[in-house]
Amino acid sequence: MNKITNNKAWFLVLPVFFIVAISAIIPLMTVVNYSVQDILDPQTRYFVGTEWFKRILTDYRLHEALLRQIGYSLSVLLIEIPLGIGIALTLPRKGWGVSACMVLLALPLLIPWNVVGTIWQIFGRADIGLGGYFLNKIGIDYNYTQSSVAAWLTVLVMDVWHWTSLIVLLCYAGLRSIPDAYYQAAKIDGASRWAVFRFIQLPKMQSVLVIGVLLRFMDSFMIYTEPFVLTGGGPGNATTFLSQYLTRMAVGQFDIGPAAAFSLIYFLIILLVCWVFYTVVMNAGQRGEQ
Numbered sequence: 001m002n003k004i005t006n007n008k009a010w011f012l013v014l015p016v017f018f019i020v021a022i023s024a025i026i027p028l029m030t031v032v033n034y035s036v037q038d039i040l041d042p043q044t045r046y047f048v049g050t051e052w053f054k055r056i057l058t059d060y061r062l063h064e065a066l067l068r069q070i071g072y073s074l075s076v077l078l079i080e081i082p083l084g085i086g087i088a089l090t091l092p093r094k095g096w097g098v099s100a101c102m103v104l105l106a107l108p109l110l111i112p113w114n115v116v117g118t119i120w121q122i123f124g125r126a127d128i129g130l131g132g133y134f135l136n137k138i139g140i141d142y143n144y145t146q147s148s149v150a151a152w153l154t155v156l157v158m159d160v161w162h163w164t165s166l167i168v169l170l171c172y173a174g175l176r177s178i179p180d181a182y183y184q185a186a187k188i189d190g191a192s193r194w195a196v197f198r199f200i201q202l203p204k205m206q207s208v209l210v211i212g213v214l215l216r217f218m219d220s221f222m223i224y225t226e227p228f229v230l231t232g233g234g235p236g237n238a239t240t241f242l243s244q245y246l247t248r249m250a251v252g253q254f255d256i257g258p259a260a261a262f263s264l265i266y267f268l269i270i271l272l273v274c275w276v277f278y279t280v281v282m283n284a285g286q287r288g289e290q
Helices: 010-035 051-057 060-090 096-110 113-123 130-137 148-176 180-188 193-204 206-221 225-230 242-252 256-289
Strands: 037-041 044-047
Touching (some): 010 037, 037 256, 051 256, 060 206, 060 242, 096 148, 113 130, 113 148, 113 225, 148 193, 148 206, 148 225, 180 193, 206 256
Antiparallel strands (some): 037 044
């Protein structure tokens, strides 16, 4: 007996393809077009092939910005993921405290990125900022406008303050999905607190942790507004990340061709690293289940 297939459901997907084409594919193809041309003015363009890609890949400033960006993103993940898990484990599971904690954790996520940079710009100043004044008062020579280390750490702490709540909320959702029967069985078996975390809680949080790692990596790898408002990329190039380097090239210098080539390389780097992260985490989870 032949099975009747109804393909009319595909028409429901057409609006999605249309939206993706307008919002992603067409702009991407425009960038690809610009990346192989030397644009002198709106009417004068010359095909240059892969010249801009070769120029970008041999630019030492790009290499420095890339290493700076990778170091920053890894620092963010190494701090925010364990910290988010730890905070989620300490949150209450019942009562009015749950609602209060959720509201407090959501507050940093509701603040616009440029406002976050402005808050920390004022907070970190030694003359009028509470944080900068306190650090200098206890003997720490802190000035994020002059010290590269202070500027780097300030941007890092600002990111941790802003985005750790996202990891906490994701991990807490994973913990709340664990049935009480698992904890009861662990209690009967006399499992330690570490054993409960290692064999019950952590595996159940795997899927949300994958989402959290990917979201935080992509966001930290594309960070622009907060460090731009806080430090402007300085002092020197201490906090000049890839997005700021790209903006300077495209807007400041108006090198559209090299900027387009750089943006494609930037996109491929993010895509590749996210794929590696996802593959490694999922393979580790599968081995753990076996």
